[in-house]
Amino acid sequence: MGGIRIQNLQVAIGDAEILRGLDLEITSGEWLNIVGPNGAGKTTLLRTILGALDYQGSIVLDGAPEHPSPRLARSIAYVPQVPVIPPGMLVTDYVLLGRTPHRGAFAADSPIDLAVTAEVLERLDLGLFMKREVRSLSGGERQRVVMARALAQETPILLLDEPTTALDLGHQQDMLQLIDELRHERGLTVVATLHDLTLAARFGDRLALIDTGRLVQVGTAREVLTIATIKTHFHADVRIIDDEGGPVVVPV
Amino acid sequence: MTAADEPEILTVSRLSGRQVTIGIAVLFAAVTAGLTVGPVDIAPHRVVLELLNGLPGIEIDSGLSEIHQGIVEKIRLPRVVLGVLVGATLSLSGAAYQGAFRNPLADPYLLGIAAGAGLGATIAITSDLGDGAGVFDPVPLAAFAGALVGVVASYMAGHIGGRSTASLVLAGVAVASFLTACQTYVLQANSDAFREVYAWILGRIATSGWSEPALMLPYFLVTVVVVLRYRRALDVLAVGDEEAAALGINPRRIRAIVVVAASLGAAAAVSVSGLIGFVGIIVPHTIRLAFGNSNRIVLPLSVLFGGAFMVMADLAARTLVEPAELPIGVVTAFLGAPFFVLVLRTSRREVW
Numbered sequence: 001m002g003g004i005r006i007q008n009l010q011v012a013i014g015d016a017e018i019l020r021g022l023d024l025e026i027t028s029g030e031w032l033n034i035v036g037p038n039g040a041g042k043t044t045l046l047r048t049i050l051g052a053l054d055y056q057g058s059i060v061l062d063g064a065p066e067h068p069s070p071r072l073a074r075s076i077a078y079v080p081q082v083p084v085i086p087p088g089m090l091v092t093d094y095v096l097l098g099r100t101p102h103r104g105a106f107a108a109d110s111p112i113d114l115a116v117t118a119e120v121l122e123r124l125d126l127g128l129f130m131k132r133e134v135r136s137l138s139g140g141e142r143q144r145v146v147m148a149r150a151l152a153q154e155t156p157i158l159l160l161d162e163p164t165t166a167l168d169l170g171h172q173q174d175m176l177q178l179i180d181e182l183r184h185e186r187g188l189t190v191v192a193t194l195h196d197l198t199l200a201a202r203f204g205d206r207l208a209l210i211d212t213g214r215l216v217q218v219g220t221a222r223e224v225l226t227i228a229t230i231k232t233h234f235h236a237d238v239r240i241i242d243d244e245g246g247p248v249v250v251p252v
Numbered sequence: 253m254t255a256a257d258e259p260e261i262l263t264v265s266r267l268s269g270r271q272v273t274i275g276i277a278v279l280f281a282a283v284t285a286g287l288t289v290g291p292v293d294i295a296p297h298r299v300v301l302e303l304l305n306g307l308p309g310i311e312i313d314s315g316l317s318e319i320h321q322g323i324v325e326k327i328r329l330p331r332v333v334l335g336v337l338v339g340a341t342l343s344l345s346g347a348a349y350q351g352a353f354r355n356p357l358a359d360p361y362l363l364g365i366a367a368g369a370g371l372g373a374t375i376a377i378t379s380d381l382g383d384g385a386g387v388f389d390p391v392p393l394a395a396f397a398g399a400l401v402g403v404v405a406s407y408m409a410g411h412i413g414g415r416s417t418a419s420l421v422l423a424g425v426a427v428a429s430f431l432t433a434c435q436t437y438v439l440q441a442n443s444d445a446f447r448e449v450y451a452w453i454l455g456r457i458a459t460s461g462w463s464e465p466a467l468m469l470p471y472f473l474v475t476v477v478v479v480l481r482y483r484r485a486l487d488v489l490a491v492g493d494e495e496a497a498a499l500g501i502n503p504r505r506i507r508a509i510v511v512v513a514a515s516l517g518a519a520a521a522v523s524v525s526g527l528i529g530f531v532g533i534i535v536p537h538t539i540r541l542a543f544g545n546s547n548r549i550v551l552p553l554s555v556l557f558g559g560a561f562m563v564m565a566d567l568a569a570r571t572l573v574e575p576a577e578l579p580i581g582v583v584t585a586f587l588g589a590p591f592f593v594l595v596l597r598t599s600r601r602e603v604w
Binding site: 030047051052070072074087107116121 | 265350501546
């Protein structure tokens with residue numbers, strides 16, 4: 001459960017070719033960070049795995065042979081970069097939306113749905129916020145609520161599009177720490193896009209660098225984040241400090 | 253923490269018995285008022301007894317004379333029932349449109365229904381098709397047909413332009429402008445019909461016996477059954493199409509079904525009562541402000557409060573300037589708008 005094999009993936013949006021023959025293998029239980037310059041196709045890759053875009057090539061999920069399918073929502077949960085927060089919606093109701101793939105669009109919430117929602121709220125320390133409107137929460141709290149909805153889906157795979165964008169440094173660390181704990185507790189496969197190369201190096205198992213719709217390199221942070229690669233693909237001049245937690249990328 | 257002992261702690265937005273009770277009580281009060289007030293004074297408690305007497309299996313002597321019974325049952329009751337059906341349908345359709353388009357300003361006339369119905373009615377009135385009564389009255393038939401043409405044209409035009417809700421709404425605007433232009437043209441050529449067309453547009457809840465309520469009832473039922481079935485799906489749709497799809501529902505199909513059902517009801521309402529504005533916006537939003545935003549709450553309560561609101565508006569329309577009647581569209585906006593502003597200002601909830 002949770003492994004993803006992508007072969008020769010091609011995606012075009014309108015006339016623009018975004019992904020041009022991308023191969024990537026993600027093993028079950030792994031945390032893979034996708035890095036690359038703006039416009040490289042990171043978000044498109046996530047949305048294609050999610051089943052939101054038409055593609056050529058193949059995506060195979062362990063235990064879910066057909067892709068995309070309407071039942072994909074039981075295999076993949078998605079946290080978008082900018083989630084739509086409906087006005088007036090309470091935290092509990094929002095997290096409960098994550099149960100939709102299990103109960104269908106029409107059925108009432110089962111005791112299991114309520115129990116899973118309560119458990120997730122508890123786990124993410126959202127007990128105090130249950131009756132608050134999601135819109136009234138701070139950026140960090142809101143991100144935890146969105147994460148809670150994704151966890152309530154109880155999927156083996158979690159796709160995160162820039163999960164730390166709107167957060168300050170402390171909350172960025174908290175969020176990534178939380179993701180790390182959760183994926184170990186629940187055996188999740190995590191695929192995340194991250195802009196911050198140092199954070200991407202510090203959290204997760206491997207990095208995949210993509211550029212102009214192709215995979216450039218996949219491996220450990222030390223293998224992928226070199227001065228030369230960063231110069232070539234990000235057009236940035238950096239120094240790399242080898243810290244014990246992983247390489248630190250410093251602009252010069 | 254185990255699965256079994258936790259659910260009680262979790263409060264989920266759902267329709268409560270208290271809310272339904274309030275809704276039914278308000279509707280009952282409005283219906284009683286609608287049956288009681290009029291040129292002939294009839295005591296409210298006798299009307300209530302008479303209503304109970306009408307229920308199957310209950311025999312109560314209301315003490316009303318035969319003439320008063322006739323006034324209540326044959327004249328006032330059909331009109332009140334039509335008011336309930338029209339108000340409930342317009343409110344529910346409005347709430348459904350707002351949910352389906354994720355837009356607080358959406359109302360059931362959004363997709364060319366009003367303009368289409370207006371054109372249909374104008375053609376029927378100006379071309380002097382004769383005065384068939386009830387089911388064969390050409391004006392409501394033409395208005396209904398025009399409303400459906402408006403919706404179908406908007407939907408088709410919207411799909412050509414793309415599939416987003418914005419393109420559908422824009423297509424609706426274009427279709428409405430076109431149909432309104434047609435209506436204006438027809439009306440210019442028949443300026444003697446201006447008064448009659450204008451009166452039709454302003455709307456009225458008028459009945460000749462039970463034929464109008466009977467016409468309205470099937471559409472009301474279809475709209476209620478379909479839209480209420482989709483109340484949870486509309487809550488999922490609130491997070492936008494892409495996230496809703498990622499939660500395993502099909503946003504386009506759900507939107508299409510809800511909009512078609514809501515439009516059918518709105519078209520029928522327009523055909524029997526003209527263009528009664530503002531109801532589809534004011535009632536759902538007042539419910540959101542008072543009871544919460546979930547469609548599980550807003551949609552069912554829109555049926556109850558929408559019906560009550562229309563009966564009260566009609567009551568005002570036929571009593572404020574007795575013996576004349578005000579057009580009901582004037583009343584819904586004239587009383588509705590200030591009331592809504594009051595609710596808006598006093599509520600602490602942010603609903604949109």
